[in-house]
Amino acid sequence: MTDTTGTRPAFDPARPTPDATGLEAIALTKTYGDGPTATHALAGVDLRVAPGESLAIMGPSGSGKTTLLHVLAGILPPTAGTAMWRGRSLADLSDADRTKLRRSEFGFVFQSGQLLPELPADENVALPLMLAGVARAEATARARQWLAHLGLRGMEGRRPGELSGGQAQRVAIARALVGNPGVIFADEPTGALDQTTGWEVMNALTTACRAQGASLVLVTHDVDVAHWCSRTIQMRDGLVVGEQRQVPTTGATGTTGATGTTGTEGAAR
Numbered sequence: 001m002t003d004t005t006g007t008r009p010a011f012d013p014a015r016p017t018p019d020a021t022g023l024e025a026i027a028l029t030k031t032y033g034d035g036p037t038a039t040h041a042l043a044g045v046d047l048r049v050a051p052g053e054s055l056a057i058m059g060p061s062g063s064g065k066t067t068l069l070h071v072l073a074g075i076l077p078p079t080a081g082t083a084m085w086r087g088r089s090l091a092d093l094s095d096a097d098r099t100k101l102r103r104s105e106f107g108f109v110f111q112s113g114q115l116l117p118e119l120p121a122d123e124n125v126a127l128p129l130m131l132a133g134v135a136r137a138e139a140t141a142r143a144r145q146w147l148a149h150l151g152l153r154g155m156e157g158r159r160p161g162e163l164s165g166g167q168a169q170r171v172a173i174a175r176a177l178v179g180n181p182g183v184i185f186a187d188e189p190t191g192a193l194d195q196t197t198g199w200e201v202m203n204a205l206t207t208a209c210r211a212q213g214a215s216l217v218l219v220t221h222d223v224d225v226a227h228w229c230s231r232t233i234q235m236r237d238g239l240v241v242g243e244q245r246q247v248p249t250t251g252a253t254g255t256t257g258a259t260g261t262t263g264t265e266g267a268a269r
């Protein structure tokens with residue numbers, strides 16, 4: 001399948017490329033503005049996230065974490081370099097195909113506020129399926145299954161304002177996963193929650209990602225949250241400056257993650 005120019009492969013979720021490799025960033029840079037006020041948010045990031053891998057992105061405020069997440073997810077275009085999903089450069093896709101890819105292959109969980117306040121939980125979760133063309137009855141049935149799976153049986157009809165912060169985040173997780181995406185992008189998903197609720201949400205998020213075989217890319221300031229992932233990278237001034245692999249925390253054992261090896265400069269590939 002090609003785009004209207006006949007030169008560019010269009011995204012076709014039914015036909016992943018044979019060398020499908022998950023997410024990849026090659027020499028990514030992102031500059032906001034220009035001239036003397038330009039901000040170099042990403043200064044050359046190389047990164048791979050394997051299928052099914054969970055990656056935490058940490059670093060001081062302003063180090064480029066959210067920018068990296070947004071460029072990897074195709075929300076923001078890079079200034080230079082390449083962001084790839086399953087061997088395809090996101091920049092090579094038309095806007096329509098990039099939107100299609102985000103809807104079908106990527107799921108998103110943000111700190112808060114991403115649910116539509118006027119819709120009940122089941123309709124919030126069903127929405128991405130309906131946008132992808134799934135009939136309402138089937139979309140709602142699948143949404144309710146996910147809500148039950150995440151411990152929200154009986155809350156399908158509640159609007160976001162009638163849910164606790166942790167319950168609302170689990171609805172958001174259900175919405176992110178209902179379309180069976182290959183990767184979940186999460187930006188401070190527990191940032192608005194207390195520690196206990198944050199633990200429950202991370203348990204739900206990582207368990208669901210593992211069950212689906214989805215990768216997880218998570219931005220956090222909280223080392224305990226990062227420990228739910230199998231790898232952590234540290235960013236500073238738009239660069240990856242360190243990396244640890246770790247045994248992730250799992251709710252099944254209740255253990256916190258133990259750091260395995262500690263990487264050094266630019267060790268993210």
Ligand SMILES: Nc1ncnc2c1ncn2[C@@H]1O[C@H](COP(=O)(O)OP(=O)(O)OP(=O)(O)O)[C@@H](O)[C@H]1O
Binds near residue numbers: 033039
């Ligand atoms: N839309 C924008 N326009 C201009 N500069 C921006 C924009 N978004 C981010 N920046 C700047 O880019 C740099 C990186 O921002 P980014 O939000 O990626 O950092 P971060 O590590 O996620 O920060 P935080 O932990 O505070 O959320 C910062 O200096 C920020 O001020």
